[in-house]
Every structure is written in structure tokens, then in C-alpha cells.
Amino acid sequence: MDTQRRRFLKSGLVTGLLGLAASVGLLIPRLVWAAWPSSAFQSKTLFGALEPLFGSGSVNLTPADEDITLTVTDLAENGAVVPVTVSSRLPNVESITLLVDKNPNSLVAQFKLAKNTQAYIKTNIKMAETSRVYAVVKSGDKLYSTNKKVKVTLGGCGN
Amino acid sequence: MSDKIKIRATLEGEVTTVKSQIIHPMDTGLFKDSKGVPIPAWFIQEVKVEHNGTPILEAVWGIAISKNPYTAFTFTGGKKGDAIKLSWVDNKGGTDSIETTIG
Numbered sequence: 123m124d125t126q127r128r129r130f131l132k133s134g135l136v137t138g139l140l141g142l143a144a145s146v147g148l149l150i151p152r153l154v155w156a157a158w159p160s161s162a163f164q165s166k167t168l169f170g171a172l173e174p175l176f177g178s179g180s181v182n183l184t185p186a187d188e189d190i191t192l193t194v195t196d197l198a199e200n201g202a203v204v205p206v207t208v209s210s211r212l213p214n215v216e217s218i219t220l221l222v223d224k225n226p227n228s229l230v231a232q233f234k235l236a237k238n239t240q241a242y243i244k245t246n247i248k249m250a251e252t253s254r255v256y257a258v259v260k261s262g263d264k265l266y267s268t269n270k271k272v273k274v275t276l277g278g279c280g281n
Numbered sequence: 282m283s284d285k286i287k288i289r290a291t292l293e294g295e296v297t298t299v300k301s302q303i304i305h306p307m308d309t310g311l312f313k314d315s316k317g318v319p320i321p322a323w324f325i326q327e328v329k330v331e332h333n334g335t336p337i338l339e340a341v342w343g344i345a346i347s348k349n350p351y352t353a354f355t356f357t358g359g360k361k362g363d364a365i366k367l368s369w370v371d372n373k374g375g376t377d378s379i380e381t382t383i384g
Contacts, residue, residue, distance in 0.1 A: 158326045163343040203347045222345060226311065230345040236337040239356040240296070246347035248309070279311055279345065 171229035186266035192257045201249040201278030212261035215241035224253030250279035286379040290365040297359035302351045309344040331366045359383045
């Protein structure tokens with residue numbers, strides 16, 4: 123490497139510019155926003171998914187069957203499309219997280235809500251087999267959850 | 282404008298309901314085709330919905346969101362004519378977006 127180039131690269135200017143570019147997202151691939159939480163999505167257990175999602179060593183879930191309404195069928199004929207609705211009357215709901223305990227990977231999705239977004243999500247999920255669907259709601263600093271057992275006739279994740 | 286996303290934002294009283302359906306295979310990576318060859322995972326990982334440029338919903342999805350994902354949610358503070366934009370990114374770096382107005 124020629125001396126001039128080496129001196130330039132060693133100078134604070136380049137490191138500074140790279141740092142600045144990285145911090146304003148110029149070096150991050152376009153349209154990748156917050157990092158997709160891959161370890162959460164790869165976990166085979168409920169808590170293995172929740173711990174990386176909520177950023178701490180241990181996660182406490184406060185049961186809230188009265189304050190979270192989880193609407194899902196008792197019997198899903200087709201595990202590939204199971205409609206789920208979650209709503210909650212808890213205050214300041216920041217996120218709603220859906221999990222299925224016996225899916226190959228427990229975490230289905232997390233929805234983060236703005237302050238003016240209501241605590242309500244409706245979507246369709248896949249279930250591999252009869253298992254429990256969990257809704258975890260973050261309200262203030264606490265995590266609340268409810269769950270419902272769903273029987274699945276024809277599994278929806280793989281063959 | 283995308284022809285692979287349907288979106289509608291409707292205002293009733295104080296509440297705007299946003300319903301969307303995205304055409305996407307959401308392949309889990311756990312299926313094999315008829316010849317026994319695994320079909321690779323191909324699924325939307327991130328979805329963002331903005332109201333007049335401000336994010337109101339940001340979601341991270343895995344393989345267990347159903348094919349051609351449907352989502353509905355609600356928010357307050359919207360007015361008729363306000364801009365709603367939905368965009369997504371999948372695990373292959375694919376992306377799409379659509380805009381509509383609150384009606």
C-alpha cells in the first residue's frame with residue numbers, strides 16, 4: 123500500500139466519515155429498518171423468543187385474561203390460515219406479540235404500536251399442530267399475557 | 282403503485298381502521314415440492330405503516346404469518362384525506378409499498 127494512501131486511511135477523517143455514514147444508516151442495506159430479531163424468531167420455546175425480544179435475561183409475564191381479549195377458533199380445520207384477533211384495554215400498549223407454543227419456532231410476529239395506535243391487531247397465522255396461541259402485551263414496563271388452546275386438524279407449517 | 286398490496290383506510294368517528302392484504306407466498310422453508318426438493322423460506326420480515334409520514338405500526342414477522350398476509354389495525358388522530366403508506370421488506374431483500382388516503 124503506498125504511503126500516502128496509508129496515511130490517509132489512518133487519518134481520523136476516514137474513520138470519522140465511516141462512523142458518521144454508519145450512524146446515519148448509509149452503510150446499512152436500504153430498507154432494512156430495525157434489525158430483525160433472528161434469535162427470537164429461531165427459538166423453539168416461548169421464553170427463548172421473549173427474552174431476546176424484550177432485551178433482558180428473564181421475562182415475567184403477568185396473566186391478564188381479563189384485560190387482553192384473544193379471539194381465535196377452538197378448532198382450526200386448516201392450520202395454514204388461523205385468524206387471530208388480539209385487543210386489550212390495558213393502558214399505553216407499546217406492542218402486541220403473538221406466539222404459538224408448539225410451532226417449530228414459537229414466535230409468530232410482534233406488532234409495535236405508536237401512542238395513537240389502538241391495542242388491536244387482526245391477522246392470520248399458521249399453526250403446525252394443536253397448541254396454545256399466546257398474546258403478550260407490553261403495557262408500560264410490564265408484560266401481560268393470555269393464551270388459548272387451539273385444536274388443529276391439518277397442520278400448517280410443513281410436510 | 283403496487284398491484285400486490287390492497288389497502289383501505291376508513292375513518293369512523295375518531296378511529297381509522299386500516300385493512301391490508303399483501304400478496305406474498307410467505308414460504309416457511311419447511312415444505313418440499315413434489316420432487317422432494319425443499320422450497321426455501323421466503324417471507325416478509327418487516328412491515329411499516331405510516332400516517333402522514335409518521336410510523337404508526339411497525340411489525341416484525343416470521344414464517345408463521347399466513348400466505349398472502351391480511352392485517353387490520355386501528356388508530357386515532359387521522360382525518361379524511363390523510364396519507365397512509367404501507368411498506369414491507371422480505372428475507373430476500375425484496376420490498377414493496379403502497380399509498381392510500383383515509384376515506
